[in-house]
Amino acid sequence: MSIISEKISQTDQLASLFEQSREKLNQGSSPILNRMREVSFKRFAQAGIPDFKNEDYKYTNLKPAFEKSYRQELLRESGLINLNEVFKCNIPQLDTHLVFLVNGWFYSGNNPGAELPNGVVLGGLEQIANDKPELLQNYLNRQAGLSNDPFVALNTAFVKDGFFLFVPKGVVIEKPIQIINLLSSDENLMATQRNLVIAEAASQVKLLICDHTLTSASFLFNTVSEFFVGEDALVDVYTIQNHHNQSTSINSAFYKQERNSNLVTGTVSLHGGLIRNNLKVTFNGEHAEANVNGISFTDKKQHVDNFTVIEHSSPNCLSNQVYKNILDDESTGAFAGRIHVARDAQQTVAFQRNNNVLLSDKAKMQTKPQLIIDADDVKCSHGATVGQIDEEALFFLRARGIGENDARMMLMNAFAHEVILKISIEPLRERIDELIEKRLNGEISRCHDCNYQCNC
Amino acid sequence: MLSIKNLRASVEGKEILKGINLEIKAGEVHAIMGPNGSGKSTLANILAGKSDYEVLEGEVTFLGQNLLELSPEIRSRSGLFLSFQYPVEIPGVPMVNFLKASVNEHRKFKGLDPLTAGEFLKLMRAKKDMLHLDTELTNRSVNEGFSGGEKKKNEIFQMAMLEPKLAILDETDSGLDIDALRVVAEGVNALKTTENATIVVTHYQRLLDYIVPDFVHVLYKGRIVKSGGKELAFELEEKGYDWIKNGEN
Numbered sequence: 001m002s003i004i005s006e007k008i009s010q011t012d013q014l015a016s017l018f019e020q021s022r023e024k025l026n027q028g029s030s031p032i033l034n035r036m037r038e039v040s041f042k043r044f045a046q047a048g049i050p051d052f053k054n055e056d057y058k059y060t061n062l063k064p065a066f067e068k069s070y071r072q073e074l075l076r077e078s079g080l081i082n083l084n085e086v087f088k089c090n091i092p093q094l095d096t097h098l099v100f101l102v103n104g105w106f107y108s109g110n111n112p113g114a115e116l117p118n119g120v121v122l123g124g125l126e127q128i129a130n131d132k133p134e135l136l137q138n139y140l141n142r143q144a145g146l147s148n149d150p151f152v153a154l155n156t157a158f159v160k161d162g163f164f165l166f167v168p169k170g171v172v173i174e175k176p177i178q179i180i181n182l183l184s185s186d187e188n189l190m191a192t193q194r195n196l197v198i199a200e201a202a203s204q205v206k207l208l209i210c211d212h213t214l215t216s217a218s219f220l221f222n223t224v225s226e227f228f229v230g231e232d233a234l235v236d237v238y239t240i241q242n243h244h245n246q247s248t249s250i251n252s253a254f255y256k257q258e259r260n261s262n263l264v265t266g267t268v269s270l271h272g273g274l275i276r277n278n279l280k281v282t283f284n285g286e287h288a289e290a291n292v293n294g295i296s297f298t299d300k301k302q303h304v305d306n307f308t309v310i311e312h313s314s315p316n317c318l319s320n321q322v323y324k325n326i327l328d329d330e331s332t333g334a335f336a337g338r339i340h341v342a343r344d345a346q347q348t349v350a351f352q353r354n355n356n357v358l359l360s361d362k363a364k365m366q367t368k369p370q371l372i373i374d375a376d377d378v379k380c381s382h383g384a385t386v387g388q389i390d391e392e393a394l395f396f397l398r399a400r401g402i403g404e405n406d407a408r409m410m411l412m413n414a415f416a417h418e419v420i421l422k423i424s425i426e427p428l429r430e431r432i433d434e435l436i437e438k439r440l441n442g443e444i445s446r447c448h449d450c451n452y453q454c455n456c
Numbered sequence: 457m458l459s460i461k462n463l464r465a466s467v468e469g470k471e472i473l474k475g476i477n478l479e480i481k482a483g484e485v486h487a488i489m490g491p492n493g494s495g496k497s498t499l500a501n502i503l504a505g506k507s508d509y510e511v512l513e514g515e516v517t518f519l520g521q522n523l524l525e526l527s528p529e530i531r532s533r534s535g536l537f538l539s540f541q542y543p544v545e546i547p548g549v550p551m552v553n554f555l556k557a558s559v560n561e562h563r564k565f566k567g568l569d570p571l572t573a574g575e576f577l578k579l580m581r582a583k584k585d586m587l588h589l590d591t592e593l594t595n596r597s598v599n600e601g602f603s604g605g606e607k608k609k610n611e612i613f614q615m616a617m618l619e620p621k622l623a624i625l626d627e628t629d630s631g632l633d634i635d636a637l638r639v640v641a642e643g644v645n646a647l648k649t650t651e652n653a654t655i656v657v658t659h660y661q662r663l664l665d666y667i668v669p670d671f672v673h674v675l676y677k678g679r680i681v682k683s684g685g686k687e688l689a690f691e692l693e694e695k696g697y698d699w700i701k702n703g704e705n
């Protein structure tokens with residue numbers, strides 16, 4: 001009984017918030033955003049906040065996060081200080097096209113346009129949806145709208161802003177585009193961010209997305225991103241998540257790949273209270289390739305859950321997933337990877353691997369591969385391991401004079417390195433190696449390089 | 457240099473070493489021979505500081521220090537080197553990074569500045585030339601995908617880089633063809649000085665054709681049952697271990 005009443009109350013709370021906020025939600029937003037709200041909220045309300053009975057959320061309980069009360073920034077709030085002064089990027093050697101978002105809003109001080117190749121559009125979703133709806137209308141919610149995930153529906157109901165990127169046919173953007181998502185609020189805040197990336201045929205773009213918390217308030221960050229990867233396009237998306245322990249991040253990314261396209265993703269969950277990453281790749285044409293990778297580091301009571309779905313809807317495509325977790329203290333992790341090979345998607349090659357290292361007796365990892373194969377001429381494999389640091393290797397290193405802590409660090413770095421190697425931006429690779437070392441040394445227990453230096 | 461007195465040790469409650477006594481001085485090469493299960497590798501591992509063993513009794517002094525109280529890394533930095541019977545593969549740790557960390561830890565222990573990247577590469581090249589090693593080995597992760605012979609050569613290369621005072625070669629000849637054996641043995645001989653000592657742990661006499669010992673000890677059922685000069689190895693080769701086993705009766 002109590003569970004049911006809880007579900008009603010949390011969903012009801014959001015329902016009344018949605019009712020009260022309708023005017024603000026619609027205010028200043030394009031009709032193409034507004035027209036999705038009602039139906040999406042209904043879908044959310046029907047499903048409610050999932051609990052362990054929902055197979056997809058078996059290992060991640062989001063109810064406690066939704067029990068807190070949050071404010072929302074339903075209208076753009078001004079008065080922000082210069083972000084370039086507040087926030088120093090942790091990857092300074094990287095030469096990127098840099099934009100900021102704050103609490104889900106595209107920062108007004110961004111000016112990325114000048115250096116970008118002709119025809120490229122990088123801006124806020126709110127503004128582009130108002131000014132150039134024709135750019136979005138064939139893409140927006142075309143993937144996310146098919147999802148059964150309640151948080152995706154919730155995002156669509158409350159969407160206000162996010163980043164939008166359009167790369168026209170044949171355009172190659174040499175420098176990575178770096179998107180820094182900041183969460184900053186004195187009170188607890190629920191932030192909704194909606195991103196849309198369209199890479200047209202034969203275009204090339206690399207995205208680096210960094211998530212940070214700047215203040216010690218509790219955050220509930222619900223992001224949905226849709227990526228459309230055109231024929232022959234090359235798209236890399238690297239995400240570095242670095243939130244404090246009072247934050248919950250639900251991050252859903254959808255990728256649709258056309259013929260001959262190539263996608264690389266890397267999700268580095270460096271720090272965060274609770275992180276849930278949903279990632280879905282759909283092959284919509286032959287000879288496309290997706291390399292989907294992730295590494296997470298957890299300690300204390302942190303929780304990271306990576307939930308992936310690869311839809312092999314077309315023949316002759318290749319997917320390769322490598323996910324790794326290093327878990328310390330009482331932290332928990334989950335990986336669920338579904339590979340679905342559709343009927344007639346012959347000559348599919350699909351690999352999946354999940355390797356985990358537990359550094360303490362209390363850390364826990366749940367791993368669940370799921371292969372659904374409806375074609376008969378395919379090559380699929382999956383494997384999962386959960387283990388401890390290799391004691392033989394540790395002794396070997398110590399017997400060569402390397403101290404125990406350094407030796408452990410070396411082995412953990414080596415474990416993580418396989419995933420880092422998949423990153424195609426070399427300075428980023430080096431920097432992430434450094435960040436990982438800092439993380440493993442316990443130096444990222446607070447939001448590093450942040451002027452607020454909140455203790456969290 | 458090394459003094460072992462009445463060393464008794466067990467693993468998982470089973471007593472493996474039942475009172476070992478051994479004295480090793482600078483400039484000496486000792487061979488420890490014995491049939492399988494006699495405790496040879498246990499002795500080597502205990503000296504290097506592996507934690508799977510419980511020392512029940514006895515003492516081990518290495519260069520005036522109580523060896524058994526030291527962590528494996530301090531033993532290494534103090535000049536003790538174990539060439540592993542089964543060198544472990546560590547994917548993701550490049551040989552160069554590992555060796556540089558190792559060499560610089562040793563230097564730090566001696567109060568020396570760490571080597572710069574250039575100095576380190578130069579040292580590495582010199583040692584490779586000395587041992588006639590191909591350069592391939594150091595471009596890979598530690599032992600990853602190495603053949604048995606390559607792994608053992610790599611151990612000797614590490615030994616050359618660290619210049620230990622006491623090297624313990626645990627079954628270094630196992631799994632080696634005759635050419636690899638020769639390379640390894642020549643390496644060990646090239647590194648020999650009057651200042652350092654070597655313990656060769658081996659099952660067969662074969663390796664001792666190349667690394668000539670000053671003393672041979674026969675370990676059987678956790679005790680040194682016979683010690684002698686290099687001729688003891690030939691005798692063992694000829695008569696087999698049954699000779700020792702029978703002598704027990």
